[in-house]
Amino acid sequence: KAGVTQTPRYLIKTRGQQVTLSCSPISGHRSVSWYQQTPGQGLQFLFEYFSETQRNKGNFPGRFSGRQFSNSRSEMNVSTLELGDSALYLCASSLASWNTEAFFGQGTRLTVV
Amino acid sequence: TQLLEQSPQFLSIQEGENLTVYCNSSSVFSSLQWYRQEPGEGPVLLVTVVTGGEVKKLKRLTFQFGDARKDSSLHITAAQPGDTGLYLCASKYNNNDMRFGAGTRLTVKP
Numbered sequence: 001k002a003g004v005t006q007t008p009r010y011l012i013k014t015r016g017q018q019v020t021l022s023c024s025p026i027s028g029h030r031s032v033s034w035y036q037q038t039p040g041q042g043l044q045f046l047f048e049y050f051s052e053t054q055r056n057k058g059n060f061p062g063r064f065s066g067r068q069f070s071n072s073r074s075e076m077n078v079s080t081l082e083l084g085d086s087a088l089y090l091c092a093s094s095l096a097s098w099n100t101e102a103f104f105g106q107g108t109r110l111t112v113v
Numbered sequence: 114t115q116l117l118e119q120s121p122q123f124l125s126i127q128e129g130e131n132l133t134v135y136c137n138s139s140s141v142f143s144s145l146q147w148y149r150q151e152p153g154e155g156p157v158l159l160v161t162v163v164t165g166g167e168v169k170k171l172k173r174l175t176f177q178f179g180d181a182r183k184d185s186s187l188h189i190t191a192a193q194p195g196d197t198g199l200y201l202c203a204s205k206y207n208n209n210d211m212r213f214g215a216g217t218r219l220t221v222k223p
Binding site for chain 1: 143144146148153154155156157158161201203204205210211212213214215216
């Protein structure tokens, strides 16, 4: 059974640009959550999608957005990139929104220059 | 403020030593997960504990859930270099987002 797949693995963008990251969850999983991980802040929750609906949202500015498609694949978008957005962005899938066990992808390493 | 407090933040030991890391909260957990993350990779789920007082073993790793379900510990026996990584505890509060502790960064030297 394939795990969680995130693309791309690495990305370099310049300030002011926008970026879209993709996540394909484990087959049969309907919940996808996104996290930002930085050395200073650790793992910070961005948002969670279940059945194409955003169920929860973390404390991030509106420049961070996401969506989920009918096949449970999810994308997150960051507009007007800032240097501080440089981080490892992780996607996790769960069977359902109320499941406590999450399975992570390898992440996308975003560097903003 | 971290909802989940992990200690120690850093731990460097020699191969063969034993160690314990802790995860504490002022809130009661419905369940708690432990993950291990290696550099450049996503966290990998190690175990879920649910019942107060529960003990689970995974080879040389022993996980304990406090009786009051407010704390948990991870004990590693005879640590090996392959145990090196960031150990994270996590819990979902009231079916909301999953919250993570800041982690314990373990280095096991050969």
